[in-house]
Structures are given as C-alpha cells and as structure tokens.
Amino acid sequence: MPLLPRVRTMINRVRVLPKALAHAEAGAVRQKIVGALRWRVRRLKVKTFKLKLRLTDKITGAKAGNITFWRANPAYDWSAVDARIQLLNETYPNAIAHFTEVSVATARNSEVLINLARSELTKETMRACLMNETLDEQSSVRQRMMRSQMTCAGFVIAATLLLPDKLSAEFAQKATEFCPAFSAHFRRMMDSGGTVISKRPKHDARRFMPHSKFRADRKHRLILAQSLKDVPTLSLLFSGAENVTVFILDDLYGRAEFSDKMEHAGSARVTVEHSRSRITRFSPDYHRVHEDTRVVAQTLTAALEQAGGAELTIRDPQGTELALADNLFFPCLQFAALEHLVNSDEFDHIVVAFGGQKTAKPGANKQFARLLSGIKKLATDPRVEMVCLSPDSQTLETLDVVLKILTSPPAPAPVVINPAKKQELAPAVAGLSGRNSTLAKGFASWPDTQHPRMMLATTQVAAYNRSSAAYSDSISAIANLRIAFLGGNLLSFTESLDAENGSEMVTAMPQRIHASLNPLHKWLVEFLGEQLKNIAPDYVSHVISGRVSDIARNGILAYLAHANLCHVWFARLEEANQLPEAVVLTPFRSPRVTAFAAVARHYNVPSVAIEPHGLNAAYCRYCKVTADYYGVVSRFFVQAAVDGFGMSADRCPVIGSPRLKGPEKYDMAAKTFAARAHLIDEFESDLVQDVPLISYFTQPTDWNQISEVWRIVLEATADLNCQLVLKTHPEETASRVAAYLSIAEELGVLDRVRMVETDAVSLIEASDLVLSGYSATVVEAALYRRPVFCVTNGDIEYPLNQHEIVGGKLLRSTPDLRNEIEAFLKDASPYHRAAETFLENEPQLTQGFEEHLSTLLKNIMSMPREESLRPSKERPQSLFIDGPHTAYKV
Structure with a gap:
C-alpha cells in the first residue's frame, strides 16, 4: 500500500479505536489485543530459544547440545522439548535418538515422558530405553519416580503405551514396590493418559491404560476436542492410526492446520471436519435442527412475554425469536454433528481430548464433558477413550468430576429458587x-x-x-x-x-x-x-x-x-x-x-x-x-x-x-491474454497462452456430491486440447484440497490439473470457460463475458439454479459435459453471445448499483x-x- 493511504488508514484507526473499545465485548477486546500480543511473545520466545540451540549445536555438536539442553533444566516442559526435537529433525535428524535417550535419563516432566512415547520421532528409542530399564537402586529413572509421583505416572503411562502387556505390568509392579503409596493425584494422572470409559480399571498401577486403544494400530481414529487452543499437542494423538478425523467444536469452518506438526504423526492421513461438513446446510438433519431451535425459540419467547409482558420484548417478539433461535442453532448443530460422528461405524477409536488448566479456559473441560454426556450410549461404547493433554495439578483435581459427567446420562435437576433470593x-x-x-x-x-x-x-x-x-x-x-x-x-x-x-x-x-x-x-x-x-x-x-x-x-x-x-x-x-x-x-x-x-x-x-x-x-x-x-x-x-x-x-x-459489477466495455482477447500472462509470471505457473483454459470452481458442500462432480469434470476433459485449473473455496480445508488431488491421481490425470493461488476474478479473466456447481462464481464469470457450465451429478438438484440466472447450461453426466466442451472448443461464439445477452438484460450489472x-x-x-x-x-x-x-x- 502506498504511504499516503497507509497514513490515512492509521489516522482513521486512531479515531475509531475509542469507539471500538467502548462498544465491543470485553472478550473480543482480549482476543484481538491481549491474545495477539501473547501469541507474538510466545513466538518470539520460541524463535529466541531455537536460535540459542542452533548456536550451541554449531559450537559443540548436536549430541553435546542435547546434554547441554537437559543440564540447563531437567524440568523443561513439552514446548521446549518439542522445539528441540523440531530443530534436530530439520538439522541433525540422526541425533534425535540420542536426545530421546538423554531425555529418558534426565526428564522430570510427566507430559514430556508421555509425549516422547507418543511421537513417531521418538517412540521407538523410548521403547528400547524402557525395555532395557531395570529400575534397580542405581537407576536414575527409579530415583526420579521415587521423588515425584507425577514423574512416576509419566513413566508408567509411557511403559504401558509402548511395552507388551506382561512387561508393562512388571514395570508397574516394580514402581509399586519402591514408590510411596500412590496418591489420588497419581491415579488421576494415570487416567489422563487414557481412560476407556466403558471399562473398569485394572487392579495395578496402570489402571485404565492396559485398555488403551493407543497401544495398537488403528484403521480410523476420531478425535474430539473443544478448542485447538486447549489442546495444542493434539497431533501427538495421530500416531498409530492409518486415518485420523479431527472435530473441534470451536473450529466452525474446519480451518485447523496440522501440517507443521505432522512429523510426530507418521503417515496418518488427517481430515479436519466441522459441523457443516458432517451435516451440510441443505440436509434433512440441518433442517431438523433449524426447526427444533425455531420452535423452542418461539415457545420461550411466548413464555417470556407471558412472564414479563410485551414491554419486555419491546413489542418485537419476532426479532426476539430470531435472535434466540440464532443463539441456539450452532450449539445444537454441533451436538447433532457430534452424535453423527460418535454413532458412525467408520471409526474404530474415538478419543475425547481435554486440555490442561494452562491451555484451557476454566470450566472448559466440564462444559465439553457435559455436552458429550447427552450422546446416548457414549458411556458404554468400547471405542471411546478420554485423554487429558498438558494436565497440571488444578486440572487433575477436577478430572474425576469430568469423568463422572462424561459417563453419567444427563438428568436436569428441577430448578428450585429461594423466594427470598428470587430476582424481581x-x-x-x-x-x-x-x-x-x-x-x-x-x-x-x-x-x-x-x-x-x-x-x-x-x-x-x-x-x-x-x-x-x-x-x-x-x-x-x-x-x-x-x-x-x-x-x-x-x-x-x-x-x-x-x-x-x-x-x-x-x-x-x-x-x-x-x-x-x-x-x-x-x-x-x-x-x-x-x-x-x-x-x-x-x-x-x-x-x-x-x-x-x-x-x-x-x-x-x-x-x-x-x-x-x-x-x-x-x-x-x-x-x-x-x-x-x-x-x-x-x-x-x-x-x-x-x-x-x-x-x-x-x-x-x-x-x-x-x-x-x-x-x-x-x-x-x-x-x-x-x-x-x-x-x-x-x-x-x-x-x-x-x-x-x-x-x-x-x-x-x-x-x-x-x-x-462487470466492465461496460470489454476486450475479451486482450484481457484474457493479460490475465493469463499475469498468472504465468506471478505464480511461475506452467500454463500457456495458446491452449484453451478451463477453470473449475469448487464449493464447501457435501463431499460425496462434489467429489463425483469433480470426477465428471476430470473424465470429460480427458484427452481434450485444454488446460484444467482447480480453484478451491477458501472455506475448504487442506485435507479437502488434498482429496481433490487424490481423485485426480487415482484417475491418472494429476499431471493435467493445475492450482494457482490467486483471486477468483484473476482466474476467471484468464479462463476461456468456467465450470462450477451452484457457486456465486457463475454470475461473477458472466460479468466478464465468460461462458459458464454448471455441472451436477445425475439427478442431484441444486438449491439455487445459477445457470438459469445467467442463461447457461446445467450438465448432469460426463458425456453431456464432454459434448458441450467439445462444441465450445469448436465454436465458442454462441456461448459468448449468451453471456452478452445476459448482461444486456441486466444493465445494472455493468452500469453499477x-x-x-x-x-x-x-x-x-x-x-x-x-x-x-x-x-x-x-x-x-x-x-x-x-x-x-x-x-x-x-
């Protein structure tokens, strides 16, 4: 941005800031200002810490750096240890095994020990260390276990995760013999490592851990969490699963990103879901939740007017109903999506992940558990396992309560209000x-x-x-x-x-x-x-x-x-x-x-x-x-x-x-050449000028439907003299984008598909033909005189017939689409005339509003x-x- 507009924007921000602070919710202010500052401070600390580690490694070597790392602080928390592992993975991957060995010999933090047992980068070395551990009187592991029951629990959890049942039982028995009587905190710490809620605990120190589904490889693991901020180490739960589906309640659009943490997860294929990917906007269940919350909102508003009079709702019950229904809808949709996921037989392991007090908001675990407790048969489902990541003493104190809530069917107690304390x-x-x-x-x-x-x-x-x-x-x-x-x-x-x-x-x-x-x-x-x-x-x-x-x-x-x-x-x-x-x-x-x-x-x-x-x-x-x-x-x-x-x-x-708003006068040939040249130069793309370019714009809708439409597009354009560009929707997740490319690879046409990270208009203007389903891009493409084909799968209908708006075509099969594309490539003039006719009939779209x-x-x-x-x-x-x-x- 040029200097003068930048200065004007800054002055405007200063003018508006007092109003913004005065009228905004306190939580929003904290999130925008305090939260952002904390994030920057944390990032700066991590960068500084990594820089110090790099310098140490250069001077003394990676192995000496590992020893220096733990000598500086044997009580390092996981964030520091993770930073060290990431640095070694980038620079000296062969030194990770040595770092793990030194960690086992030195670390005191129970979370560190458990996470080393979960990470694909460290678990095999950790397993070997525990196999060779004798726990004799000279053992440093034994001495640390005797000094701290939290450290002891960390080692017992790690041993149970990594060792065969017989060996882990022997390890736990030895710990029982030389450790003081186990406290309630020890038992809660053990339960935080993994509690299969339908099982009873074993009669040894391992408690629920022998039942843990993390002890064996899984086909498809479902992980549920309230907020990614609560569980920053969530990717450590991916290891050992062929496929992982993550559902985070606060992630409304499934934008959680794990690409920078996948080194801990091995080869797991991760899909991030959200409420509207599981229950799409036009599905019967979506409509059911809408109708249910509408009826409840209307019922409550009527009761509100009866209790407080019409003056309380400002004689605007319609608006009160709408606002209340709005507030109820998404929490109820989230619950319905959770029910869908938990009741699905596609998963062989369901993990409910809670956060520690340092990462989660106070009461967040209880609220999450209370919501989940309404899912029928949850408490008896053998696939369901509770874990608590980053637990601290405050979290452990409430873990029994959280488990009780999670395993108890909801039974709302009657509300009894003391008349003397009732609000007038x-x-x-x-x-x-x-x-x-x-x-x-x-x-x-x-x-x-x-x-x-x-x-x-x-x-x-x-x-x-x-x-x-x-x-x-x-x-x-x-x-x-x-x-x-x-x-x-x-x-x-x-x-x-x-x-x-x-x-x-x-x-x-x-x-x-x-x-x-x-x-x-x-x-x-x-x-x-x-x-x-x-x-x-x-x-x-x-x-x-x-x-x-x-x-x-x-x-x-x-x-x-x-x-x-x-x-x-x-x-x-x-x-x-x-x-x-x-x-x-x-x-x-x-x-x-x-x-x-x-x-x-x-x-x-x-x-x-x-x-x-x-x-x-x-x-x-x-x-x-x-x-x-x-x-x-x-x-x-x-x-x-x-x-x-x-x-x-x-x-x-x-x-x-x-x-x-489209341009009133438009030289299509010149604009297409310029837009394509921009894409080629700006993004170093291998697109070419003299081959027709077809772009396909996707939508964040039901995957079963849109994946079939994508197959139709790929099959219809096979062997044609054209370039195909895939433009995904901003709300679609990285895992969803990967799924599009996976289909192209499956059909053997991945080499023909291009993706360019540009805005919609730039790609439209670089295209000769635009394909979509019912996206608003259809009208946008018509503004720039681009012929548009809407594509669906067989008899599947769309909620908005965009092709009718622009006078275009809706094509329902591979042969139909291929025939139309071939006709377009042979003579595009009839299609361009149709686009011009649309704009002539809607002059406001070129004249402006x-x-x-x-x-x-x-x-x-x-x-x-x-x-x-x-x-x-x-x-x-x-x-x-x-x-x-x-x-x-x-």
Whole structure:
C-alpha cells in the first residue's frame, strides 16, 4: 500500500479505536489485543530459544547440545522439548535418538515422558530405553519416580503405551514396590493418559491404560476436542492410526492446520471436519435442527412475554425469536454433528481430548464433558477413550468430576429458587431503561445540512463490509447520512469506509452487557431454569441446560438491550425533530439489523433492505423481509423474494450490487491474454497462452456430491486440447484440497490439473470457460463475458439454479459435459453471445448499483409517507421462512 493511504488508514484507526473499545465485548477486546500480543511473545520466545540451540549445536555438536539442553533444566516442559526435537529433525535428524535417550535419563516432566512415547520421532528409542530399564537402586529413572509421583505416572503411562502387556505390568509392579503409596493425584494422572470409559480399571498401577486403544494400530481414529487452543499437542494423538478425523467444536469452518506438526504423526492421513461438513446446510438433519431451535425459540419467547409482558420484548417478539433461535442453532448443530460422528461405524477409536488448566479456559473441560454426556450410549461404547493433554495439578483435581459427567446420562435437576433470593423483574427492567437512556444521551447529535437525513443500519460481516461501505458512499452523495453500527469488529468495518469522514458518520451501538443489566440477566437465568422442563426435544434441552447463563446473556438479553436502545434513540431523535427520512438495512439476516426494521416501522420511517448477494429461501436460516422495500441484485431474485421472503414484486426494485459489477466495455482477447500472462509470471505457473483454459470452481458442500462432480469434470476433459485449473473455496480445508488431488491421481490425470493461488476474478479473466456447481462464481464469470457450465451429478438438484440466472447450461453426466466442451472448443461464439445477452438484460450489472439505489431512495422520500410504508397486512407475521424445507444432497 502506498504511504499516503497507509497514513490515512492509521489516522482513521486512531479515531475509531475509542469507539471500538467502548462498544465491543470485553472478550473480543482480549482476543484481538491481549491474545495477539501473547501469541507474538510466545513466538518470539520460541524463535529466541531455537536460535540459542542452533548456536550451541554449531559450537559443540548436536549430541553435546542435547546434554547441554537437559543440564540447563531437567524440568523443561513439552514446548521446549518439542522445539528441540523440531530443530534436530530439520538439522541433525540422526541425533534425535540420542536426545530421546538423554531425555529418558534426565526428564522430570510427566507430559514430556508421555509425549516422547507418543511421537513417531521418538517412540521407538523410548521403547528400547524402557525395555532395557531395570529400575534397580542405581537407576536414575527409579530415583526420579521415587521423588515425584507425577514423574512416576509419566513413566508408567509411557511403559504401558509402548511395552507388551506382561512387561508393562512388571514395570508397574516394580514402581509399586519402591514408590510411596500412590496418591489420588497419581491415579488421576494415570487416567489422563487414557481412560476407556466403558471399562473398569485394572487392579495395578496402570489402571485404565492396559485398555488403551493407543497401544495398537488403528484403521480410523476420531478425535474430539473443544478448542485447538486447549489442546495444542493434539497431533501427538495421530500416531498409530492409518486415518485420523479431527472435530473441534470451536473450529466452525474446519480451518485447523496440522501440517507443521505432522512429523510426530507418521503417515496418518488427517481430515479436519466441522459441523457443516458432517451435516451440510441443505440436509434433512440441518433442517431438523433449524426447526427444533425455531420452535423452542418461539415457545420461550411466548413464555417470556407471558412472564414479563410485551414491554419486555419491546413489542418485537419476532426479532426476539430470531435472535434466540440464532443463539441456539450452532450449539445444537454441533451436538447433532457430534452424535453423527460418535454413532458412525467408520471409526474404530474415538478419543475425547481435554486440555490442561494452562491451555484451557476454566470450566472448559466440564462444559465439553457435559455436552458429550447427552450422546446416548457414549458411556458404554468400547471405542471411546478420554485423554487429558498438558494436565497440571488444578486440572487433575477436577478430572474425576469430568469423568463422572462424561459417563453419567444427563438428568436436569428441577430448578428450585429461594423466594427470598428470587430476582424481581420490575427493578431489573428499570435498570435496562436507565442504562439505555444514559447511552442514547451520549450519541452524537445529527447536524442539519441541505440534504435529507438518512440512516444506514449495518453490522460487520466480512462478506458484506465492502458492500456496506459502497452503499454509504452512494447514500452520502444524496443524503445527510448516519451509519448505525450494530455489531461486530468496528475497526475492521471502518477500514472499508472513506478514511476522511467515514468514522465521523458512525454511531456504534454497544455490544458489551453493562453491569447495570446483571439483575435482568439473573432474572432471565431463573426464567430459563424454570422453563427447562417444558423444552423439547431432549437434545435441545440438554444443550440449553449446559449453557443457561450464556443463552440468557447472549441469546436473549443482548437482543432485548439492543432493541430497547434503538427505541430510546429513535424517541430522542423524534423529540429533536431529527428522525431520518428513510433507513437502509444490510445485511438484513442479522437479528440486530431486523430490529431496526421494527423500530423504523414504530416511528413510521420507511425502511429499505438491500441484499448485495443473490439469495433465495432454499437456505432455511435466512429470514423473511419486514422492511418496506427489498433491493435485489437481478430480475431473477425478484421472484425469489416473492416466493420465499414475504415480499411483493412491486416492492422489490432491481438495484444491482457493489460486489457484482462487470466492465461496460470489454476486450475479451486482450484481457484474457493479460490475465493469463499475469498468472504465468506471478505464480511461475506452467500454463500457456495458446491452449484453451478451463477453470473449475469448487464449493464447501457435501463431499460425496462434489467429489463425483469433480470426477465428471476430470473424465470429460480427458484427452481434450485444454488446460484444467482447480480453484478451491477458501472455506475448504487442506485435507479437502488434498482429496481433490487424490481423485485426480487415482484417475491418472494429476499431471493435467493445475492450482494457482490467486483471486477468483484473476482466474476467471484468464479462463476461456468456467465450470462450477451452484457457486456465486457463475454470475461473477458472466460479468466478464465468460461462458459458464454448471455441472451436477445425475439427478442431484441444486438449491439455487445459477445457470438459469445467467442463461447457461446445467450438465448432469460426463458425456453431456464432454459434448458441450467439445462444441465450445469448436465454436465458442454462441456461448459468448449468451453471456452478452445476459448482461444486456441486466444493465445494472455493468452500469453499477449507485444510480438505481439513488433513484429508489429519492422516489421513497418524494412519496407521501402512507404510500412509502408497506401495508401492515402485507408484512410477514414471522421472520422465519416457511417450511417444510426441501433437502438437497449438496
């Protein structure tokens, strides 16, 4: 970035920072600032430590460096030992065996001993050391085991993992003879190494370890964890398995990366899954979870209004329902995905990995165990084994409780509240009103200009930020604009705005729950506790019971506080005669944005929802539109809004989108040559100019479906005079990318497949033909006059027929696709004419959205107010999309 824009961005950040800190949740601030600083400090320490080790090795040699390493600190933790092993693996791999021998003779840390027994780099040397260990009176191993029961447990676990049963039993027996009576901490430490929860412990020091599935090779191991931060040594559990599937609850998109830790894992093939890879967005189970959480949210909201009156929900039960359902959905989806995984017979070993107190949040292990305990038959499944990585004394003290939770079927206890301690609702609501009145007084005034007042209500969503910024630029050209920022990362959002005055237009609505709202939070916790007995199905009740406080705070209170503040703010604007002439809302799917539609309606302010993406109601978690107008991308989506979002066609103007704009004049031959030259030069690719280039854009959908489509693409292009480029979706994991290439290798065509790490537009412009399924790339490619073929597998349908939007083709088999590609290669002109026709019919996609949006807003402001407002009878009574929802195998 040039110097001047960089300085402007920095100045803008400084301006916005106080607002960002004031309105953001405390946890988000800690994560963004404190967490980032800690990560940098840790990385610097590791780099410095490795540098010292390198210098020592150069001066004294690797083996002398190994001795010096342990002489400096026999109590080194695993992070230091791991750094040493990694360095030796890079520089002196033959010295790893010597390092392991010195470690066995010196190390005191139990985690180090266990991890040396698990790592593929050290386990064989560790096994040999333990085979030769006599544990006689002169043995250094014996002396350390006598001094520390934690060290003793580490050696017994390592011996049980690596030695035959008879030898490990003898090792444990010797330890029993010379060690003091084993403490509860010793037993818990042993259990942390591996507890098959359906088994009973052996009657010796090894306890559950002889049952451990880590003692033999496994075909397919499933590893479950709450957060990768809790279990940084997770890759050590990969060893001994042919295939490993990792499912981490907090990793919503399966982005966990283990490539830099695979030296410990051997040849294991690792797949990272997440909730929506196991239960895809259009599957029956996804719809089931959506419907279940919708019904529960509506039931609880009705009970909330009955208990607290309509004033508590600001007479906006629809928004309260949507916000609560949103909060419930992903935890319930995670539970459903866990059930799928645990109940699948594809795994012969299921590992539940907990973290130590130094890595996991307080209570994280209990919460994770409580969630898992709701899975039927978990406690009796012989495949399930619990391990605790990086355990410390505090973690071990709670390990018995965690195990008890994990193996006990959930039985929610009836909530009994002492009437003397029960929170009264009236003072709690008064605290909410008082807090919001104080906040609204602090909002900046709205000075008069020659332009009419207009408000843009939005949230920070990565896929919408640039569109929201473009809307603000367009609106500010015709109106006195204020941006109501309703949630997310304010710094990230304002970086997309005009650096000169963007931050001055923003009023940031707080996300942090103030201490003055604690009484209302307490009342809501009591309310949910009393309602648990009425909640069905059982799995939703189970999920809620484990996170009552969070749901009360983030699922209900956060929305009530936000909606109430919006009302208080608009009331003040009305008193000051400063109500906006119109409110523009984007993205409308956010509950915080839908709240603004209800507030605008209350004060008779026209509202316009704008959607920069092409959406229809096939995805069950979108919502109906209660705004007065709904601006859409193209003519195709007018009917989609009528069919699924509760709109009428006369209130769905076509305005285009900031993210979908193609050039008005376009020299295809010149642009293709330039784009391809850029890819060849920038990425040192072996693509060539004079051979037709076909690109295939993938999606993070059901693997069974998309892998078959990929086979069709590979088979249809076999032996044709063309280049094939695979472009994977950013949400697809490294293991998924490897799976695409594995199919190409299986079909013997890997040498024909190219991958270029570039953006979508650059690859589109370098392509002669674009292939996809139902990706938004289809429309994007058409903007650049590229012919597009949509490909599916047989009779599999897509939730959005992108080929109908652009007037393209949907091809269902290898012969059909091959015939169409051959026709294209023979004469591309009919396909180019079809792309041109699409753009002629949708002029907003080349002219831009600005004039269309401006015209819409000017027309609304010129209308009589009663005409601009949507008739009440036409507004949806619920924000939820009508079911039943069609399932798609994608």
